[in-house]
Amino acid sequence: MDKWQQALQQGLDTAHNEDEVFGHVLRAAQALGFEFAAYGLRLPVPFAKPAVLLLNNYPKAWRQRYVEQALWRVDPTVARAQHDTEAFVWEPTLHDAAAPFWRDAHAMGLRHGWCQPRREICGTLGLLTLARSSGEIDVAELQRLGPQLRWLADSAHSHLSELLVQRQWREAQAALTGREVEVLRWTADGKTAPDISRILDLSVDTVNFHMRNAMGKLQASTKTAAAVRATMLGLLTR
Known part of the structure; x- marks a missing residue:
């Protein structure tokens, strides 16, 4: 296990809440060459309008717009994650389906990204995204960083999904x-x-x-x- 992985594991094991966990995930992402990290979790309920929980360090203006306009409904990465559990990079085929979305994202410095979806049997959908403003993510980089990226995605999902779902569970249980x-x-x-x-x-x-x-x-x-x-x-x- 690399030093950054050891540091991340130690941090995750001692984190008390989702913000602390995400902070460790972000630092690990930056150590791998990415400026931004985002984790989204869509719960299976309510069925007509599932709860969506978001954590990221995207530019403030983009975070605000994403939430206010519920952009996850048109986000092509979310759409792909709903039916594909394989990791993927932001590609032109993703851009064609939502040109205005990508135009606005690019204007905010979100130009190149890598995503790893995770779906649970109960219907919970998690998505880790690592992004940056410059430098395409090519095959050589994916091959070099593949094991670390997958390990980071697994760690982020296991810790964040547990904390976020437990929070929702506790709120409902207490009621x-x-x-x-x-x-x-x-x-x-x-x-x-x-x-x-x-x-x-x-x-x-x-x-x-x-x-x-x-x-x-x-x-x-x-x-x-x-x-x-x-x-x-x-x-x-x-």
Whole structure:
């Protein structure tokens, strides 16, 4: 293991939050010849508008525009990551599909980049991007840095995805009461309110009261959506 890898591993192992983890990832990226690093994580819920979490050191103006205009919806690297788990560089074929996006990115100094997607079975999508303002990323560089880039991507994803997902999980977990979790569990198993009332020895009105509260906390419009969302967040296995 190289010295920068040893330093990164030590830093990751002692980091307390996602900002500290990302700081170590950024320094490792810069040691490999990149000015910028970005990590994005799209959670599987809410289904209609999945939560998107972003960390990067891009120019402030670009960060602000990206968030305010939700540019991940038109970002061709995100689109590719949704169906391809192989690492890739920013190429002309990516640019053609979103010329205005790339024109604005280039104006901000984001001209050359390398991306590594990671998809989890639960539907979580992570994407590490390393970028710079000058110097194309050629085949020789990819061959030379390939092992380090893959190691950095694996390390970044394993640590950041765990921290970011746990944060979302903790927020949702803290909001739900034990009784609400019980009702959601039985709902996820296909039980109706009358079924649950008999199982838990509660009135149907009480079961529905807990379900309505859980739906509100999970921002779900139906009982099924609440149960599915709680399942995806891992709240029903605690």
